[in-house]
Amino acid sequence: MKSNLFTHIVFAASVATLSQAATPQRVAAQTYQIDCAILLCLSGGWPASVPCARARAEFIRRITPWPVEPPLQIWRCPMGVAYQPGSDTNSAARIFDILDNGLDTLPQSYPEFPTESNARPVPAVLRTTDATAGQLPNGLVLRLIQNRADIDISGPEFNFVRSIRVFDVRYAHQHESGPDDDCNRSATVVLGTYGTQGDFSWARSALSALPEAHVGLERWGQNCPSIYHRSVFVDWRDYEGNYGFEQVDY
Incomplete structure (x- = not known):
């Protein structure tokens, strides 16, 4: 089980980031951050804080008819799109990296097989047309996750x-x-x-x-x-x- 010390460090970092005031430019990022906040606050037993209170309010709003929605929509928390190639597999660390993104832009992704020509990060949300699709770097893997986590969460830490x-x-x-x-x-x-x-x-x-x-x-x-x-x-x-x-x- 996660130690109390680790819990406090984790939530101190995430709450500090989530407490930043939202601006109109940050609205798009906030649509991702609320589910990351729900994920973190739920795992920690909804600790007392303004961000966790807001996350819990959204969690409850989603089950308030109609319609009844999944209270946690983990596919909206991009845990696998902000990382450095060769990073460790610590899922929690990825979540906090995303929460520490500053909320100004959506997280960035690196190609799965970086080469000299495509080593730069690209937006996590990428819209293309037939004309632009052919211009994507070779080897770029686009994963469209719409109903499940974008990383492996089969381990007991995500029970x-x-x-x-x-x-x-x-x-x-x-x-x-x-x-x-x-x-x-x-x-x-x-x-x-x-x-x-x-x-x-x-x-x-x-x-x-x-x-x-x-x-x-x-x-x-x-x-x-x-x-x-x-x-x-x-x-x-x-x-x-x-x-x-x-x-x-x-």
Whole structure:
């Protein structure tokens, strides 16, 4: 597990950078930085700071209907695009390098196979036309990552990403009806989870899968009291295994 000293150093560095006031010229970079901030703050158990408060607010906003979005969109945090050739594989260090970018420009990438003619960095976000595509340096590898991390996050240090679960209780309805006061129950629950590389997907679930921390359905199945419930519940475990959750009713 990560030591407390390392945690404090890491967050001191990232929070100092994230605390810089945003200017109109920095808006484009901020769209990347919020997910880097969510990644860092979530892993550290949401430490008390203005940047982490903002990151958590965005994390919760994304599960506030409608629509329900992945609360962490790790593919928006370019962990693999700012590096020096031959750098080590420390993923955390890459994140902090990006956060220390100054927020003035998007991170820069080096070609995977640098040569004398293409050794200069190029923008991480590159838009081309048919005319300009042919002018790209030979050997330049463009990786368009749209739904997963742009580095390998399969190791245990990123288990906190895969621990995130999003339960969307689209409705849970219980009521008596008919001449015999039969109890009618119906519910639709879907569960959003993260894959090995941070890819997000939805699957059918059930009320029985809801964590104990979820509230609002305690009387479900008990003598058929009238219930109509809708909510989104997200839970996770931080880097050190501490449990956390948020619920939004609607």
